Amino acid sequence: MxxxxxxxxxxxxxxxxxxxxxxxxxxxxRPILCHTIEQFYQYSPEIEIIVVxxxxxxxxxxxxxxxxxxAIPHRLVAGGKERFFSVKNGLAIIDDARVIGIHDAVRPMVxxxxxxxxxxxxxxxxxxxxxxxINDTLREVEGxxxxxxxxxxxxxxxxxxxxxxxLLKAAFEQEYKPEFTDDATVVEFYxxxxxxxxxxxxxIKITTPEDLxxxxxxxxxxxxxx
Amino acid sequence: MxxxxxxxxxxxxxxxxxxxxxxxxxxxxRPILCHTIEQFYQYSPEIEIIVVxxxxxxxxxxxxxxxxxxAIPHRLVAGGKERFFSVKNGLAIIDDARVIGIHDAVRPMVxxxxxxxxxxxxxxxxxxxxxxxINDTLREVEGxxxxxxxxxxxxxxxxxxxxxxxLLKAAFEQEYKPEFTDDATVVEFYxxxxxxxxxxxxxIKITTPEDLxxxxxxxxxxxxxx
Numbered sequence: 001m002x003x004x005x006x007x008x009x010x011x012x013x014x015x016x017x018x019x020x021x022x023x024x025x026x027x028x029x030r031p032i033l034c035h036t037i038e039q040f041y042q043y044s045p046e047i048e049i050i051v052v053x054x055x056x057x058x059x060x061x062x063x064x065x066x067x068x069x070x071a072i073p074h075r076l077v078a079g080g081k082e083r084f085f086s087v088k089n090g091l092a093i094i095d096d097a098r099v100i101g102i103h104d105a106v107r108p109m110v111x112x113x114x115x116x117x118x119x120x121x122x123x124x125x126x127x128x129x130x131x132x133x134i135n136d137t138l139r140e141v142e143g144x145x146x147x148x149x150x151x152x153x154x155x156x157x158x159x160x161x162x163x164x165x166x167l168l169k170a171a172f173e174q175e176y177k178p179e180f181t182d183d184a185t186v187v188e189f190y191x192x193x194x195x196x197x198x199x200x201x202x203x204i205k206i207t208t209p210e211d212l213x214x215x216x217x218x219x220x221x222x223x224x225x226x
Numbered sequence: 227m228x229x230x231x232x233x234x235x236x237x238x239x240x241x242x243x244x245x246x247x248x249x250x251x252x253x254x255x256r257p258i259l260c261h262t263i264e265q266f267y268q269y270s271p272e273i274e275i276i277v278v279x280x281x282x283x284x285x286x287x288x289x290x291x292x293x294x295x296x297a298i299p300h301r302l303v304a305g306g307k308e309r310f311f312s313v314k315n316g317l318a319i320i321d322d323a324r325v326i327g328i329h330d331a332v333r334p335m336v337x338x339x340x341x342x343x344x345x346x347x348x349x350x351x352x353x354x355x356x357x358x359x360i361n362d363t364l365r366e367v368e369g370x371x372x373x374x375x376x377x378x379x380x381x382x383x384x385x386x387x388x389x390x391x392x393l394l395k396a397a398f399e400q401e402y403k404p405e406f407t408d409d410a411t412v413v414e415f416y417x418x419x420x421x422x423x424x425x426x427x428x429x430i431k432i433t434t435p436e437d438l439x440x441x442x443x444x445x446x447x448x449x450x451x452x
Contacts, residue, residue, distance in 0.1 A: 042317075047317070048343055050293060060440075131365065134382065135384055135430075135431050135433055136382045136384055136431060137382075137383035137407055137408040137410070137411075138380055138381070138382060139357065139380065139381045139383050139385065139420075139422070140379055140380055141379055141380070141381060141422070142379060145419065146381065146412070146420060146422055147414070148405075148407060148408070148411045149380075149412065150405075153366055153368060154364055154366055154367070154375075154380075155364070155365045155367060155372065156360065156362045156363075157362055157363035157364065157365050157366060158347065158362055159376075166292075179374075181374060182363045182374070184374070185363075185374045188373070193371065194365075194372060195369070196365070196372055201436065201440075202436075202440060203430065205361050205362060207361055210427065210428075212425075213447055214443075214444065214447075216447060217440075217443035217444050217446055217447045218440065218443050219245055220443055220446060221439055221442060221446075223445045
């Protein structure tokens with residue numbers, strides 16, 4: 001019984017003013033995706049790594065990883081139209097898992113400790129997602145009007161979202177719903193309670209050029225931050 | 227009619243594992259407070275700067291700014307027990323303002339553009355607070371159970387929170403309520419609509435050692451980020 005991670009890369013890169021999808025953009029000399037894969041390999045060299053890419057980029061990445069000599073083993077799977085279907089495609093090639101984590105390809109700054117906490121909790125309690133508390137004031141906007149809400153009641157959710165393998169597979173047998181914004185929501189709709197684990201705040205999702213700059217900055221001091 | 231900023235420094239520094247309050251901690255060779263003051267001076271050398279400090283640190287800071295040769299002019303005011311009373315003490319020495327902004331001393335990474343947007347909007351529309359959208363999934367926690375909520379309905383709120391001077395003064399004549407978590411809430415309770423303006427995400431509140439590391443990192447690439 002092994003642990004798996006499904007690294008999901010969806011986007012077309014349009015928000016980055018770049019033709020290249022975000023996971024391939026350069027961060028400290030290498031594609032973002034390399035950093036992301038490496039964090040899971042650092043957590044455990046035994047973990048099985050599956051990378052889900054948009055079909056049109058499978059060959060591109062396979063060539064690129066050879067060219068740059070990126071040697072961490074991982075299997076490639078073609079993605080679907082929505083994240084839900086991408087994850088489902090990844091799940092389809094897994095048959096001997098204990099815990100499966102699902103992680104965004106564009107979150108290269110996940111700490112090994114966050115990964116550890118999530119996999120360990122999911123092994124013991126079936127579900128685990130990394131979160132952090134909100135330090136700033138939070139406002140709810142509705143029809144042009146906003147009001148302050150109690151920030152202590154809210155948590156920002158990141159990835160890897162980790163689950164007991166049988167539970168996750170069963171949950172993804174449900175019919176797709178637009179409300180499935182993340183994997184925990186799918187499992188929640190299936191009726192399972194989601195355990196919230198302490199994440200690391202710098203584990204940001206790189207979606208804008210500013211995020212990429214911030215990631216560069218964070219990796220410059222990474223040894224102190226992790 | 228001048229524009230003012232009240233820079234509020236409250237904390238005792240206990241969460242930083244440091245005896246020194248956070249606003250005095252070193253960031254790129256100088257106290258955090260110097261960076262914060264400088265951003266407003268960069269926005270406009272004409273802006274009137276009032277710094278509210280816990281009474282026990284007024285002499286300390288006055289000595290420190292001389293020692294390090296920090297020359298940007300600003301007036302010092304003793305703080306109160308709650309933020310509300312600290313702001314009120316700052317307001318008490320203002321009598322000729324057009325717009326008053328209130329800013330956290332421990333947000334040195336506010337961009338000049340964010341300051342500009344807030345002051346300009348408040349001058350035209352009475353209120354302005356900088357916010358940014360949430361990129362990650364958001365969960366609401368209640369009694370040990372959490373559920374995904376629609377992140378598009380929420381905004382993270384930062385500072386400077388800027389207001390028409392007469393409106394702000396009138397709002398702070400209200401009796402103190404524990405619900406007054408930020409200055410916009412005070413003005414909101416007084417009955418005025420709050421305008422939400424685009425902020426800059428890296429304008430974080432430095433409250434933990436990790437935040438300070440992140441701030442170091444951000445300032446290393448500041449020219450590209452601002």
